[in-house]
Amino acid sequence: MKRGLLICISGPSGVGKGTVVRELLRTDPTLSLSVSCTTRPPRKGEREGTDYFFLTKEAFEAEIARGEFIEYDAHFGNYYGTPRSYVERERERGQCVLLEIDVEGALRVKEHEEGVVTIFLAPPGEEALEARLRHRGSEDPAQLALRKARVAYEMSRAKEYDHLVVNDDLERALGEVRAIIRQEKNK
Numbered sequence: 001m002k003r004g005l006l007i008c009i010s011g012p013s014g015v016g017k018g019t020v021v022r023e024l025l026r027t028d029p030t031l032s033l034s035v036s037c038t039t040r041p042p043r044k045g046e047r048e049g050t051d052y053f054f055l056t057k058e059a060f061e062a063e064i065a066r067g068e069f070i071e072y073d074a075h076f077g078n079y080y081g082t083p084r085s086y087v088e089r090e091r092e093r094g095q096c097v098l099l100e101i102d103v104e105g106a107l108r109v110k111e112h113e114e115g116v117v118t119i120f121l122a123p124p125g126e127e128a129l130e131a132r133l134r135h136r137g138s139e140d141p142a143q144l145a146l147r148k149a150r151v152a153y154e155m156s157r158a159k160e161y162d163h164l165v166v167n168d169d170l171e172r173a174l175g176e177v178r179a180i181i182r183q184e185k186n187k
Contacts, residue, residue: 004091008106011121012151032095069185071108120161126170
């Protein structure tokens with residue numbers, strides 16, 4: 001059985017990564033989602049083990065010390081990381097594993113792991129992205145300002161990705177991401 005790919009999907013907050021990933025998983029049984037670990041508190045409606053594994057800072061740091069993450073990072077005052085054991089198990093059974101991940105994490109994974117495909121999901125423009133973030137309503141004004149400040153940096157790193165998809169139309173963007181995955185599987 002062919003080892004599955006590791007597919008990193010990144011982009012600024014509010015660009016629609018979660019929507020794209022959910023739709024890919026709904027329609028392609030060869031894809032699995034890596035559930036990340038975080039030390040941030042759950043947002044309304046998020047579930048343990050489905051959206052994230054919510055850890056204390058101490059528990060997360062113990063996992064770091066044991067080498068249990070493919071990658072991890074701290075931003076916005078919290079840790080985020082990709083658990084190695086799940087990803088390896090899924091790839092060995094032929095599944096392609098999706099990582100919905102920040103820019104630094106995706107580029108670290110690309111540098112240190114084999115069989116990695118990176119896809120940067122970009123907004124159609126800064127105004128559209130700001131409107132999406134405000135509509136989401138999950139951040140207070142200070143958190144929203146931090147996320148907006150990070151957008152320019154994240155966009156500057158897009159050229160380091162294997163593929164760039166502009167999410168100006170969800171169905172078109174999904175079609176493009178599906179075509180990329182199909183192409184990469186056939187290499």
